[in-house]
Amino acid sequence: MNITVKLFATFRAGRFDIESRTYAEGTTVGDVVRELNLSEKELGIMLVNSRHVKLDHRLEEGDTLSLFPLLGGG
Template identity: 50%
Template sequence: MRVTVKLFATFRDGRFKVEERELPEGSKVMSVLEPLNIKPEEVAICLVNGQNVDEQHVLNDGDTIALFPPVGGG
């Protein structure tokens, strides 16, 4: 199945803004994070098709995953 991965803020550094990924059926968000070398604890928000999910969420064909690091400075 194909999914779209969108990265935001510092996650774009050395990676990309948006890319498509081919994944085996039944893959979880975790399997998107691993090859990007992003640990689940580094993710402040993970949206799949606009819904807030965690790294155990099971993906479907056509999903769009948006990943945000914590931005907390003032």
């Protein structure tokens, strides 16, 4: 299935801003996070089609997944 993956802020470094990628049926948000070698500790917001999701959310054909790193400084 085709998934549009959008990365934000530091997650873009050495990766991409936006890419259409192919995954097997049943792929979860967590699978994509691990495939892209993103640190789970650094994960802030995860959105699928603008809705907030968790790592175990199963993706579906045509979904747009957006991943934002955590910001905590002041």
